[in-house]
Amino acid sequence: MLANRQQFDADLQKLRQVLIEMGDLVKKAILDSVNSLKDSNVELAKKVIDADKEINVFEERVDDIGSRLIATQQPVATDLRRILIAFKMAGDLERMADLAVDIAKVTVRNGNQPFIKPLVDIPRMAEVVQQMTKDSITAYIEENVDLSYKMAKMDDEVDELHSEILRELFVMMAKEPKNVNQVLNLCFVSRYLERMADHATNIGESVVYLVKGTRPDLN
Template sequence: MRRKFADDLKALHDQLLEIGRLTEAALQQAIEAFETKNQNLAKAVIAVDGSIDKLEEKINDFALWLIAKQQPVATDLRRIIAAIKIASDLERIADLAVNIAKACIRIADQPFVANIHNILSMYRLASEMVVVAINAYDQEDISLARSVADMDEKVDQLYGEIMTSLLEMEKTDKEALAQMNVLALVARYIERMADHATNIAEHLIYLVKGKHYNLND
């Protein structure tokens, strides 16, 4: 019975890595679509979101079945709870990638009214946070998890710079207001991605140490 339970936990772990892989791919496609204004790629990001949603549901159902069937204790229970929470954060990150793909479609082929360098830098950093957080979970590496918090500070700094720049532009370029609002939303979506990546790192620390930690403190 214990061997079967260990196999089930491994299957849960593998499912979580799969939703992580799909989310990482959605992130890369969404930023490429945004940067190049590739409408077809943006639509592809939106189309794959349903598969990610279904995988999260599958993970939740499997995790709840394990709790009901095996009645796990201590570390095993934390492992299952962490999996449910991480799957939820990954699904939300994928939703945010969809939101950015939709922003790309709204901008269409219009030239960018502002320099998007900081937005791209922020996006790549947030995407790296997601990758590092998933690796931290896979390897149960607390030092990797803690490094996510350091990157989150840089994301927050870039977010502040972007919003300040857009607010200044709004004072002088009223005609570009509609697109500036879209760019502000994109920056907000990226900032939320980073928050969810930080959540994943915190769930890993909870799994390993059995205590809740706020990495933003």
């Protein structure tokens, strides 16, 4: 029985490590996608798009390790929740990576076209989302409920930035209708970042469920 528990703990640690590495890749994808947009760096954008395949592999690794644990160890209670939440976390992280790819595709579409305004709030949103991504993984590893609730406040900050960006862009579009395509693309980028923050907050909700057995609505 002790040997089984030691093996389970070792495999669970592997699962945690895969999620940490996956989270690092997602943070890099977010940073690179926004930097590619800000700098009109199409080559960097293409690297973000290509790197998405690697992130998908990490999600598959989480599925494989977690499924094997359930099949061979038949965990119950909190141990089972840890694995099920790992599945959900991997799904949220993978979706965040997909949204980073969507931003990179905007960079490709925009090419070297000058921006109608300096990009200030969008990079700020990206910084908050990156921190939320980091905190979501830390909250899971440490089973830190306080950090999960802190992420809800950060999500509110992202929502406020998103609203401000939309208001400003719509005013600019009304004044200069010829810029409608770029305005819409920047609106999409802001929306993608706002959705990333929601996925990070979802992970925070899962951590609260893991620790307390009830799922709050942090979004």
